[in-house]
Amino acid sequence: MAGALLALGALGALGALGARGHPQCLDFRPPFRPPRPLRFCAQYSAFGCCGAERDAALARRFAALAARVDAGEWAACAGYALDLLCQECSPYAAHLYDAEDPATPLRTLPGLCQDYCRDLWLTCRGLLGHLSPEAALGPLLDDPARLCGALALADADYCFPRLLVSERLNAGLGQVRADPRGCLQLCLEEAAHGLRNPVALVHARDGTHRFFVAEQLGLVWAYLPDRSRLERPFLNLSRAVLTSPWEGDERGFLGLAFHPGFGRNGRVFVYYSVGLGLEEWIRVSEFRVSEDDANAVDHSSERIILEIEEPASNHNGGQLLFGPDGYLYVFTGDGGMAGDPFGKFGNAQNKSALLGKVLRLDVSSPEGGPPYRIPPDNPFVGDPEARPEVFALGVRNMWRCSFDRGDPATGVGHGRLFCGDVGQNRFEEVDLVRRGRNYGWRAREGFECYDHKLCANASLEDELPIFAYPHKLGKSVTGGYVYRGCENPNLNGLYIFGDFMSGRLMSLREEPETGQWRYSEVCMGRGQTCAFPGLINHHHPHIISFGEDEAGELYFLSTAEPSATAPRGVVYKVIDPSRRAPPGKCQIHPVQLTVKSRLTPFVPKERFIRRPESTPRPPTAAPRRPPARAPTRAPRRPTAAPRAPTPRPTPRPTRRPGGRRGGGGRRRGRPGPRDPAPPEGSVRLARPPGLSPGRGRVEVFAGGRWGTVCDDAWDSRAAGVVCRQLGFAHAVRAAKRAEFGEGRALPILLDDVRCAGGERRLLECAHAGLGRHNCGHQEDAGVVCSHRAPEA
Ligand SMILES: *[C@@H]1O[C@H](CO)[C@@H](O)[C@H](O)[C@H]1NC(C)=O
Ligand SMILES: *[C@@H]1O[C@H](CO)[C@@H](O)[C@H](O)[C@H]1NC(C)=O
Ligand SMILES: *[C@@H]1O[C@H](CO)[C@@H](O)[C@H](O)[C@H]1NC(C)=O
Ligand SMILES: [Ca+2]
Secondary structure, three states, X not given: OHHHHHHHHHHHHHHHOOXXXXXXXXXXXXXXXXXXXXXXXXXXXXXXXXXXXXXXXXHHHHHHHHHHOOHHHHHHHHHHXXXXXXXXXXXXXXXXXXXXXXXXXXXXXXXXXXXXXXXXXXXXXXXXXXHOOOHHHHHHHHOXXXXXXXXXXXXXXXXXXXHHOOHHHHOOOOOOOEOOOOOEEEEEEEEEEEEOOEEEEEOOOOOOOOEEEEEOOOEEEEXXXXXXXXXXXXXXXXXXXXXXXXXXXXXXXXXXXXXXXXXHHOEEEEEEEEEEOOEEEEEEEEEEEEOOEEEEEEXXXXXXXXXXXXXXXXXXXXXXXXXXXXXXXXXXXXXXOOOOOOOOOOOOOOOOOOOOEEEEEEOOOOOOOOOOEXXXXXXXXXOOOOOOOEEEEOOOEEEEEEEXXXXXXXXXXXXXXXXXXXXXXXXXXXXXXXXXXXXXOOOEEOOEEOOHHHHHOOOOOOOOOOEEEEOOOOOOEEEEEEOOOOOOHHHOOOEEEEEOOXXXXXXXXXXXXXXXXXXXXXXXXXXXXXXXXXXXXXOOOEEEEEEEOOOOOEEEEEEOOOOOOOXXXXXXXXXXXXXXXXXXXXXXXXXXXXXXXXXEOOOOOOOOOOOOOOOOOOOOOOOOOOOOOOOOOOOOOOXXXXXOOOOOOOOOOOOEOXXXXXXXXXXXXXXXXXXXXXXXXXXXEEOOOOOOOOEEEEEEXXXXXXXXXXXXXXXXXXXHHHHHHOOOOEEEEEEOOOOOOOOOOOOEEEOOOEOOOOOOOHHHOEOOOOOOOOOOHHHEOEEEEEOOOOOO
């Protein structure tokens, strides 16, 4: 007895370390809450593996058994019969019947604890022959030691009835599991792969349950509900789209949205970068689906809705959404570079500029009419200082926004607009966007002042984020969705988002009493948590986007290599291993379509990775709490991460399409380790090649490394030297103040550069000394070169 207690004590300690049970049903999937209480196995009404049908079948078996056993014995044994039959409904049924491994045969009787088994043998052994069809059981019935040995379980903690009282197995059963650090344990299912910087996953809201995935290059692929992909693209804009293979190019095809009436009108809207002459623009266009193929757009149907010139190649925004009001919401970036330097106080705070805004357009006008109208209740209609398209301002580079569908039962939350706004140097934020509000940039970054003068202005009246996190947790937020799907009831109301740089998945949940947002990191389930067939427990680190399918199930898109030409992107579906919806509840009935293209069936490639239960990761400091604001207004106090988040492997310093931390506008991929060292004094321009070569940030190779140049003395003579060194006859101008982005990954090698003009190489000009500088990357110098003489 003492021995058994000791063993139990040891198991208890294991439990405290986080080794939790793994609830699983005989169909190998997580348990659920039956829609109605069970009539027979009532014990498992709150949570288990039986619905009404299974429960009724077990009740029939019980009745049949009663008919076969004589009345006296039945009086003593009915309780055992009920116990033994109903274990199929236990949330640990897979353990009780040895079913976790689908390759081994199921037991016909649940695993029993030894004392229970002996009692059963003493009073009701006759029952066993009726309960199990196994012939092998017969000879054991005379020998309790052998019988109970055969009915024992390898992991005694799971045997019936001990599992009913096990703290380890019952604490938090049926709720989303968190590891000892508070990190929510979720799992994934692969839904698509081989995608090149997949920037968006959307559905058409037309009953077909297709989903569409857009690649940054300008291709959109249609997938059927069984995840097979049509070989012919739905849309191919690659010829018009401006992008490049360089990791971190933020230009390209950035977003698309189906018109809410797409099923009737076939209208679909896209957002992409284009080169017009030497300028770069963003364009919002409308296409119509082809008359003779529901799975392809009519490429000749493009109608331009809006074009905005982009003064730099980063911060291009890119989200398009239709609101519950039927209007088209367009999310632009601030135009690029660092610190929103355009005009007197930047674009984002300038209501006359379309950059750095959320715009709202009425695109319901018939063909032949204006491409859009202004919704009459847009907040700045009639303000001569503002563009009437503006819906909200103070935006740096909102990257991925979503409307909350609302609680499926109560509708709570419906129509709220969530965005991730990518930060500058310090904070990434999540905003709840409301009509007419100012989201602070460039006065404020996260909760803190960025431009102190603008920030001090009482008329700023900006809306604080609902959450912000510092750069040690990630450097480029990717906004997500409030989960409102059917298959994972525990996730209802959880806002799940991520970070492109650190690969961190995160979540916020609103506390209904206080309106505060509680942060929890999301981790891949540890140990056995994700060991369900078809689930995986890892993902690629560069989280580019989130998406919902037509049924509201949640996906995210990430890649191992963030280049628009690298087919390393995967679509993952988010799965809660702790609880599923009851069987039958989430069935979909897709409208059938004629498919004219060939189909590529989906074969998942990613595999579950079996790892030993990992030791807890070392703690880091908690993210900063937001500072208390001036007490003039009382905004809802946002919740910063309450727990110390866990560190991740050092993120690779690459960027994703659409948005990122620094002011970096144009930058080349870093040379690979095998690139031969260039000659001392070489220069290069950090900018994707393509549209207009000869423009970019200057990088110079000296002392065995590449570095940047500071601009305080930077002038057209220095630019001329660089341009000639690169083979251009002329310099159009010297670019200052990180116009072509900040080369933060590199050291600053040259400062105070003064050229006479005749030097052959930049290094021959006077300078402060290699690596000596008193400037920062916000002053990185660039050039615009030309083969032709600039016009006087
Ligand atoms: C997309 O269009 C481009 C240029 O128009 C063409 O070269 C390419 O093959 C097309 N891609 C597909 C998959 O059809
Ligand atoms: C605001 O933006 C408009 C349009 O880009 C520009 O013409 C104007 O000069 C800007 N205003 C300020 C104060 O910078
Ligand atoms: C504060 O902002 C308002 C509106 O943008 C502007 O008119 C005013 O000049 C600003 N005040 C200061 C002190 O900068
Ligand atoms: Ca803000």
